Amino acid sequence: MNRKDILELKRRMKKEECTFTKIRGCYVDSKKNIILHINETFLNLVDEEFFKYLEIAKKTLSGTIGNNLLELEFPPEEEQPGGKQNFLLGLRDSKLKDDGLLERLYELIIDNYDYDGNYLILVYHDAYDVIVKTNDNNKLDESEEVYDYIICSICPVELTKAGLGYRADENRIGARIRDWVVSMPENGFVFPAFSDRSSDIHSLMYYTKNPKEPKQELMESALGCKAKRTASEEKSTFDSILKSAVNGSDFDDDEVVIEIHQALNRIIEEHDTSTSSQPVILDSRTIESLMTSGSVPEELAIKIEQACAEEFGDEPPIVENIVDTKAIENHFKNKKEQELQKEVLELKTKLEEVAVPSELPWDTEEGKSAIVLNVSPDKAEEIKAQIIDGKRYIIIPVDDEQTVINGVNTEL
Numbered sequence: 001m002n003r004k005d006i007l008e009l010k011r012r013m014k015k016e017e018c019t020f021t022k023i024r025g026c027y028v029d030s031k032k033n034i035i036l037h038i039n040e041t042f043l044n045l046v047d048e049e050f051f052k053y054l055e056i057a058k059k060t061l062s063g064t065i066g067n068n069l070l071e072l073e074f075p076p077e078e079e080q081p082g083g084k085q086n087f088l089l090g091l092r093d094s095k096l097k098d099d100g101l102l103e104r105l106y107e108l109i110i111d112n113y114d115y116d117g118n119y120l121i122l123v124y125h126d127a128y129d130v131i132v133k134t135n136d137n138n139k140l141d142e143s144e145e146v147y148d149y150i151i152c153s154i155c156p157v158e159l160t161k162a163g164l165g166y167r168a169d170e171n172r173i174g175a176r177i178r179d180w181v182v183s184m185p186e187n188g189f190v191f192p193a194f195s196d197r198s199s200d201i202h203s204l205m206y207y208t209k210n211p212k213e214p215k216q217e218l219m220e221s222a223l224g225c226k227a228k229r230t231a232s233e234e235k236s237t238f239d240s241i242l243k244s245a246v247n248g249s250d251f252d253d254d255e256v257v258i259e260i261h262q263a264l265n266r267i268i269e270e271h272d273t274s275t276s277s278q279p280v281i282l283d284s285r286t287i288e289s290l291m292t293s294g295s296v297p298e299e300l301a302i303k304i305e306q307a308c309a310e311e312f313g314d315e316p317p318i319v320e321n322i323v324d325t326k327a328i329e330n331h332f333k334n335k336k337e338q339e340l341q342k343e344v345l346e347l348k349t350k351l352e353e354v355a356v357p358s359e360l361p362w363d364t365e366e367g368k369s370a371i372v373l374n375v376s377p378d379k380a381e382e383i384k385a386q387i388i389d390g391k392r393y394i395i396i397p398v399d400d401e402q403t404v405i406n407g408v409n410t411e412l
Helices: 003-011 047-059 084-093 099-112 216-222 231-246 253-270 284-292 298-312 325-355
Strands: 022-028 034-041 069-073 118-133 139-159 164-167 172-175 180-182 187-191 193-195 198-200 203-208 384-388 391-395 403-405 408-410
Touching: 003 193, 022 099, 047 118, 047 139, 084 099, 084 139, 099 118, 099 139, 099 216, 139 198, 187 193, 193 203, 231 253, 231 298, 253 284, 253 325, 284 298
Parallel strands: none
Antiparallel strands: 022 034, 022 118, 069 203, 118 139, 139 180, 139 187, 164 172, 187 203, 193 198, 384 391, 403 408
């Protein structure tokens, strides 16, 4: 599953290109009771409803791959008769006309969806005639395959806020009538997955609006898939591992953590995407490279490797997901500011030393007046002493040079 596949499906969700055949669903209250059922032919909907339902389906295909959108695989046992993948295939093939299969889907979601309020379960069916594309992305009229799939969206239904409003029937300002409004989906899925412009019945695409709380129970118990961590979860877990490994050590916590993130970021930048389409993962080889590069002390690297093995098991995170780029940027910015402040302080000190000698001749204990001259070496050679009318004078030739007397620019 890649971005191009998702965009190809989303681009079809327009009035003139939409081919959804059916929309089914049910409205569930906060006590997990089904209040009503929906059974509509999609293309027969009035425009206002048509576009709102279409917007919900499109939203279920939105977000960042690996964070909001996860490709979940079915374990082999779920592809056997009676398994969840086998059940979803039957539901898809029924084109949402089998009420018994739909009721089972509703029950699976209701039993495993942790949500306190009311919500709406919507199920769409579509058959997309995938047109053949040439190597230069030109479309041919030939059909490559028919991608037959369902979209399921789970949408919170929330009561509008209390407030004042204009009551047209009474021509006055009064309490606004509150009603229940369907929001954009919090979770959902597309089955089967659409990968490399083809149907993949061994996996589905799972959507979560909040990647920090993707609802693993829904992934595993309702859909029968092996749960995956989102990028946000991977980063949060890795941050906890770093914090635990560094705490109590002899190293400066903040400095070591930022050095590790910087080193991981360099590994990403040095990764040659031209020879490998696979992203860099945080395996033992990556951690070893951190140690050999001198970014992480050996004892700390061992702690991190052991903790990662325990937390992530045989599915190490993608390095790009766990690098804290904001922390790196802030660190670089703070470092630049500190260097600039240091330079300003040094320059200020030098200027003070040049402008005001530590012991001025006229501040001596004798209190005698004195003359202090600061001139360039070339100008010093032109200075002469001369007696005029019985008094000694210092003669300084002045051309177009800037003249400063007691700190004041003076024109001579």
